[in-house]
Amino acid sequence: MTRRAATGVAGTVAATVLAVAALAWSTQGFRVLTLDGARAAAVANRPRPVPSAHVQDADGAAIPIAVPGMVTVVDFVSTACLSVCLAQGSEFALLQDSLGGGATSADRRIRLVTVSFDPDDDASRLRGWAEAQGATAPSWRVGRVAADDRRRLLETFGIVLVRDPVAGWRHNAAFHLVDGGGAVRRIIAANDPVGALRAARLLVDVAPDAGPTERSGRLAADRAAR
Amino acid sequence: MRLASAIALAGLAMATPCRDVLERTMAGHMLVQYPVLLAAGWCGARALPWRALRRLRPWNPAGAPGLLAALALLTATMVPRVIDLAVANPAVDVIKAAMLVAAGGLASVAWRPAGRLGQAFAVGNAAWMLAAGGLVLAESPARVCASYLEGDQARAGFGLVAWAIAGSVAWLASLRRRPRKGVRARLTAARDRAPLSPRASRP
Numbered sequence: 170m171t172r173r174a175a176t177g178v179a180g181t182v183a184a185t186v187l188a189v190a191a192l193a194w195s196t197q198g199f200r201v202l203t204l205d206g207a208r209a210a211a212v213a214n215r216p217r218p219v220p221s222a223h224v225q226d227a228d229g230a231a232i233p234i235a236v237p238g239m240v241t242v243v244d245f246v247s248t249a250c251l252s253v254c255l256a257q258g259s260e261f262a263l264l265q266d267s268l269g270g271g272a273t274s275a276d277r278r279i280r281l282v283t284v285s286f287d288p289d290d291d292a293s294r295l296r297g298w299a300e301a302q303g304a305t306a307p308s309w310r311v312g313r314v315a316a317d318d319r320r321r322l323l324e325t326f327g328i329v330l331v332r333d334p335v336a337g338w339r340h341n342a343a344f345h346l347v348d349g350g351g352a353v354r355r356i357i358a359a360n361d362p363v364g365a366l367r368a369a370r371l372l373v374d375v376a377p378d379a380g381p382t383e384r385s386g387r388l389a390a391d392r393a394a395r
Numbered sequence: 396m397r398l399a400s401a402i403a404l405a406g407l408a409m410a411t412p413c414r415d416v417l418e419r420t421m422a423g424h425m426l427v428q429y430p431v432l433l434a435a436g437w438c439g440a441r442a443l444p445w446r447a448l449r450r451l452r453p454w455n456p457a458g459a460p461g462l463l464a465a466l467a468l469l470t471a472t473m474v475p476r477v478i479d480l481a482v483a484n485p486a487v488d489v490i491k492a493a494m495l496v497a498a499g500g501l502a503s504v505a506w507r508p509a510g511r512l513g514q515a516f517a518v519g520n521a522a523w524m525l526a527a528g529g530l531v532l533a534e535s536p537a538r539v540c541a542s543y544l545e546g547d548q549a550r551a552g553f554g555l556v557a558w559a560i561a562g563s564v565a566w567l568a569s570l571r572r573r574p575r576k577g578v579r580a581r582l583t584a585a586r587d588r589a590p591l592s593p594r595a596s597r598p
Contacts, residue, residue, distance in 0.1 A: 180454030188467030195471035
């Protein structure tokens with residue numbers, strides 16, 4: 170091979186490596202195309218700890234995002250949002266019905282929490298929204314996050330807010346599964362409540378009652394993977 | 396002059412007030428900022444001295460490696476995850492801009508060596524990718540990017556289809572253009588034909 174041909178081959182190889190590297194970087198190793206896909210893959214690989222955040226219901230009672238020994242399905246809404254948040258509320262109502270007030274021991278260890286990110290959501294709006302959706306405590310609690318904690322909490326869950334002139338707010342809705350140790354373990358697409366329920370039951374099944382230790386989390390993840 | 400234009404274009408697209416305005420909508424982001432950054436790369440590469448271009452030529456046989464890398468870089472920056480991250484994270488935005496400028500520069504360097512056949516391959520691939528991606532954006536009932544609303548997404552999608560058509564028509568129109576005549580054109584052709592080094596001209 171002449172020197173000129175060898176240089177050409179080297180240039181072609183370099184361009185191919187650059188092309189593959191660029192595409193691998195943008196798709197996180199050829200696995201995801203969207204931000205939602207990326208955050209779901211990220212928490213599935215490495216559960217993300219939820220920061221301590223003050224979430225209160227319409228009566229001012231604190232709502233913990235995680236409870237030891239239980240799996241919490243979390244979603245985020247604005248009561249003014251008339252599109253995806255309403256749909257998400259309906260899907261949570263379906264989940265609440267499916268859990269049936271804790272018919273089985275596994276279902277008794279699954280709870281639902283809806284968190285409003287809208288600073289304009291006051292107690293009366295929260296109460297009205299919860300009643301309209303049929304949210305019944307303690308299996309499904311509806312609250313709002315304190316202003317100081319809002320940004321940190323949304324960043325942890327990977328929520329992106331966009332102002333919508335029609336619907337008020339738009340965001341990337343999903344079912345976020347938080348284990349008893351306070352880590353986001355799974356993110357399921359908003360249009361898949363059945364998948365969310367299945368994943369929550371699986372997580373309850375594999376997670377020990379004690380829940381919160383890192384070691385138990387790893388064991389549960391290993392068992393789930395098997 | 397060309398280098399100054401390239402720097403001005405890239406700076407304009409990425410400077411804070413313009414960047415915010417362009418990235419506020421998906422159409423501004425993909426239909427204006429992306430082409431401006433590509434154009435900056437193209438102009439920047441045209442400012443390279445011909446000696447540097449001649450040194451690059453053996454690394455870029457028939458322009459194929461350059462066009463391949465340029466297409467891959469452009470494709471990578473159009474992945475919805477990258478678009479979302481670029482809006483939220485300035486560091487990713489700078490990486491995205493650098494990739495687009497590099498794509499424009501690589502395409503510029505590879506354009507003439509590629510000839511008509513190579514150019515047809517590159518234009519066809521880019522147009523197909525833009526049109527297919529644009530139609531997906533325009534017709535998708537769900538938001539593909541978390542940072543933008545559906546209406547904006549549809550406008551960006553149709554705009555990408557328009558860019559694909561415009562680019563293809565512009566390239567086809569360039570085929571009808573007569574080759575440049577005169578001293579400058581002959582000099583350019585002679586430089587392209589010239590051997591890379593004195594040693595290479597020996598029998």
